[in-house]
Amino acid sequence: AQSVTQLGSHVSVSEGALVLLRCNYSSSVPPYLFWYVQYPNQGLQLLLKYTTGATLVKGINGFEAEFKKSETSFHLTKPSAHMSDAAEYFCAVSRTGANSKLTFGKGITLSVRP
Amino acid sequence: GAVVSQHPSWVICKSGTSVKIECRSLDFQATTMFWYRQFPKQSLMLMATSNEGSKATYEQGVEKDKFLINHASLTLSTLTVTSAHPEDSSFYICSATFRVKSVNEQFFGPGTRLTVL
Numbered sequence: 177a178q179s180v181t182q183l184g185s186h187v188s189v190s191e192g193a194l195v196l197l198r199c200n201y202s203s204s205v206p207p208y209l210f211w212y213v214q215y216p217n218q219g220l221q222l223l224l225k226y227t228t229g230a231t232l233v234k235g236i237n238g239f240e241a242e243f244k245k246s247e248t249s250f251h252l253t254k255p256s257a258h259m260s261d262a263a264e265y266f267c268a269v270s271r272t273g274a275n276s277k278l279t280f281g282k283g284i285t286l287s288v289r290p
Numbered sequence: 291g292a293v294v295s296q297h298p299s300w301v302i303c304k305s306g307t308s309v310k311i312e313c314r315s316l317d318f319q320a321t322t323m324f325w326y327r328q329f330p331k332q333s334l335m336l337m338a339t340s341n342e343g344s345k346a347t348y349e350q351g352v353e354k355d356k357f358l359i360n361h362a363s364l365t366l367s368t369l370t371v372t373s374a375h376p377e378d379s380s381f382y383i384c385s386a387t388f389r390v391k392s393v394n395e396q397f398f399g400p401g402t403r404l405t406v407l
Contacts, residue, residue: 185331208393219294219383219398220334227393266333276387276394277324282333 178203178269182281190289195254197284199241199267202248207269209250210278211241214264223265226250237261262288291317292388296399303374304407311369311402313384319364320386324396325357328381340367374406 179202189195201207208227212220224235231243241252250267267281293316303309313323321342326334338359339347346359356378358370367386371378381403385396 212398217381217401217403219296219400220385221398222395225393225395227391276322276396277336277339278396280333285331 178207178271178279180267180269180279180281182267182284184284185282186285186287188287188289189257191259192256195239195252195257195261195286197252197265197267197286199250199252199281200248201250201267201269203269203271205271207271208276209241209243210268210270211235211239211250211252212266212268213237214266214283216263220266223252257286257288259288259290262286292386292390292395292397293317294384294386294397294399296382296384296402298402299400300403300405302405302407305375306373309371309374309404311371311382311384311404313367313369313386313399315365315386315388315397318386318388320388321364322387322394323361323367324385324387325359325367325369326383326385328383328401330381334383337369371404374404376406379404379406 181200210225211223224233226233226243234240239254266283268278270278295314297312323340325337337352340361342361348354361367383401385398387394
């Protein structure tokens with residue numbers, strides 16, 4: 177079985193500050209890991225993903241995440257927050273293979289203060 | 291590329307009526323589509339996996355007679371909420387699977403807001 181833990185429900189940062197959203201996963205097999213962003217009343221947009229290879233993954237909008245197997249973590253970071261980053265962020269895990277069923281974390285709301 | 295649409299984007303219906311939501315992959319063929327339900331301020335809950343030409347696989351606790359899923363073609367899956375009640379009010383999101391660099395990746399539709407009066 178797989179699971180994702182996103183601690184906390186809300187993170188607030190100032191514009192220009194570092195963004196750090198934490199994600200820990202549990203998986204019995206090598207996982208594929210994803211971060212999605214959701215703006216109000218919209219679907220999910222993929223920010224970045226880790227499948228194999230380089231453990232530091234760069235995504236869209238200046239976000240990146242590092243897969244740390246020893247810590248079972250896949251934390252999302254951005255050096256400098258922008259007002260437009262305010263949204264809901266979901267970490268997700270899936271098994272490798274043909275069935276790409278995703279298991280989502282509960283999500284975390286990012287607020288950006290002017 | 292890999293665009294997924296949903297129709298309608300929002301719908302209001304009376305209790306007891308049925309509502310059909312369409313999910314289309316616009317520029318690719320998707321053998322697998324997924325249907326999710328999302329309550330306010332909560333995560334996505336997978337309802338069912340829809341495979342083209344076969345019966346959908348429902349997650350535990352999801353009533354298959356309540357939420358009818360049809361995946362008649364490689365670009366279209368439909369979710370019908372039968373005899374809708376206020377507790378069925380929710381945000382329904384579909385996704386379609388497309389292979390990107392040997393990895394099956396889900397592309398999400400914009401969601402459908404269902405309100406049952």
